[in-house]
Amino acid sequence: MPHLMPASAAPFTELRFTRSRQAVTFVIAGVVLLCVAAAAALWWVQWVDRPGWLWIVALVPLLLSWACLRSAASMTRHAYLLLSPIGIEIFPFFRPSQNMQLVSWSEIELAEVPVDQRMLILSLAGGGKIFISLDPVKLSARPLLARAIGGVMEKRAAQSGD
Numbered sequence: 001m002p003h004l005m006p007a008s009a010a011p012f013t014e015l016r017f018t019r020s021r022q023a024v025t026f027v028i029a030g031v032v033l034l035c036v037a038a039a040a041a042l043w044w045v046q047w048v049d050r051p052g053w054l055w056i057v058a059l060v061p062l063l064l065s066w067a068c069l070r071s072a073a074s075m076t077r078h079a080y081l082l083l084s085p086i087g088i089e090i091f092p093f094f095r096p097s098q099n100m101q102l103v104s105w106s107e108i109e110l111a112e113v114p115v116d117q118r119m120l121i122l123s124l125a126g127g128g129k130i131f132i133s134l135d136p137v138k139l140s141a142r143p144l145l146a147r148a149i150g151g152v153m154e155k156r157a158a159q160s161g162d
Contacts, residue, residue: 030068113146
């Protein structure tokens with residue numbers, strides 16, 4: 001019979017915050033471009049007295065629409081900020097797997113989310129600061145991020161006080 005851990009003894013798990021708010025913009029752009037492609041295709045079908053290569057006019061917005069919708073799907077699936085036992089992982093918009101930045105908890109002296117919840121401010125032990133915009137994160141997820149950061153900082157303060 002497997003041993004079950006009580007919920008209070010569960011290990012620290014990763015918390016992922018995605019660019020889901022930013023993805024909405026790409027979905028809207030993708031749908032608009034899809035409509036433009038449909039309108040261009042209908043225009044070509046209705047008024048075909050021109051050479052046959054004009055159908056390419058509909059292909060350009062169709063490809064752009066596909067790129068926007070694919071980007072939106074990627075933004076909702078992949079993390080923007082990841083809180084892990086090691087630290088905070090920050091994934092940029094372009095090439096997130098190569099340009100990811102890890103800020104370990106031991107490097108962070110203070111982490112806070114101001115009242116307006118638009119930024120995550122990391123004060124580093126060496127005196128530097130990192131400002132991370134929370135605009136790509138859904139509005140409903142920002143209080144959860146602030147609570148998680150506050151909880152980790154309280155836990156670290158309690159451990160250093162012992």
